[in-house]
Amino acid sequence: MTSQRRRPSMKRCQRLIQHPSARLGWRLLLVVLLASCSSACGMVKATKSLFGGNYPLQVWISEDLNQNSPIAVELVIAYDKSTLDKLSEMSARDWFSKRQQLAKDLADKVDLWPWEWVPRDDLAAPLDYPLELNLPYRMGAKGAVFFADYYSPGQHRLLVDPHQPLRLSFEEGGFRAEPLK
Numbered sequence: 001m002t003s004q005r006r007r008p009s010m011k012r013c014q015r016l017i018q019h020p021s022a023r024l025g026w027r028l029l030l031v032v033l034l035a036s037c038s039s040a041c042g043m044v045k046a047t048k049s050l051f052g053g054n055y056p057l058q059v060w061i062s063e064d065l066n067q068n069s070p071i072a073v074e075l076v077i078a079y080d081k082s083t084l085d086k087l088s089e090m091s092a093r094d095w096f097s098k099r100q101q102l103a104k105d106l107a108d109k110v111d112l113w114p115w116e117w118v119p120r121d122d123l124a125a126p127l128d129y130p131l132e133l134n135l136p137y138r139m140g141a142k143g144a145v146f147f148a149d150y151y152s153p154g155q156h157r158l159l160v161d162p163h164q165p166l167r168l169s170f171e172e173g174g175f176r177a178e179p180l181k
Contacts, residue, residue: 052136052137052138052139052140052141053136053137053163054134054135054136054137055077055133055134055135055136055137055144055162055163055165056132056133056134056165056166056180057132057133057134057135057165057166057167057168057180058130058131058132058133058165058166058167058168058180059117059130059131059133059167059168059170060130060131060167060168060169060170061117061118061119061120061131061170062119062120062169062170062171062172063119063120064119064171064172065117065118065119065120065170065171065172066119066150066151066152066170066172067151067152067172068119069119069151070116070117070118070119071116071117071118071148071149071150071170072096072114072115072116072148072149073114073115073116073117073146073147073148073149073170073175074095074096074099074112074113074114074115074146074147075112075113075135075144075145075146076095076110076111076112076113076144076145076146076147077110077111077113077137077141077143077144077162078109078110078141078142078143078144078145079108079109079110079111079138079140079141079142080109080140080142081142083106083109083110083142084142084143084145084159087110087145088143088145088157088159090145090147090157091154091155091156091157092147092148092149092150092155092156092157093149093156095147095157096147096149111137111138113135117170130167137162141162141163143159143160143161143162144159144160144161144162145157145158145159145160146158146160146168146175146177148170148174148175150173150174152173152174154173154174156174156175158175158176158177160177164179164180165179165180166178166179166180167179167180
């Protein structure tokens with residue numbers, strides 16, 4: 001004769017789940033599950049925004065950049081949404097003409113990274129391309145805007161996510177970005 005096992009009653013299951021050690025186990029399981037899917041669920045971006053981080057960039061500069069002339073470029077990392085919205089509506093020409101006053105007005109709301117790029121001349125000054133940059137930013141970055149002061153007409157503004165690595169290509173009449181793989 002085989003003995004049948006009794007199924008636990010619902011009350012007994014509830015008591016087991018409510019036991020303090022069981023609650024700790026459930027919490028531990030939840031933490032492990034969240035940690036294991038963090039990169040797939042976008043938690044890395046949230047963590048970088050919460051604590052700050054480094055913004056990896058690759059920069060390519062063409063030989064015929066800006067009609068063969070140097071170009072002022074600035075990365076503006078914004079730490080509040082209204083500032084980011086304001087910046088994303090400005091053209092590069094507006095930014096560079098009002099830069100000094102905006103830098104003073106927005107000092108605690110932005111980080112500024114200015115450069116002046118010159119057309120690439122591998123014979124005169126051989127450089128390793130692409131240029132590799134790793135720019136630190138503070139916690140709470142909401143977004144970033146690149147401004148490039150080209151001679152040619154246009155907005156020459158690029159809204160980017162500072163939590164996503166980019167490859168920037170500066171060419172004759174404009175610039176573009178693509179995700180860095």
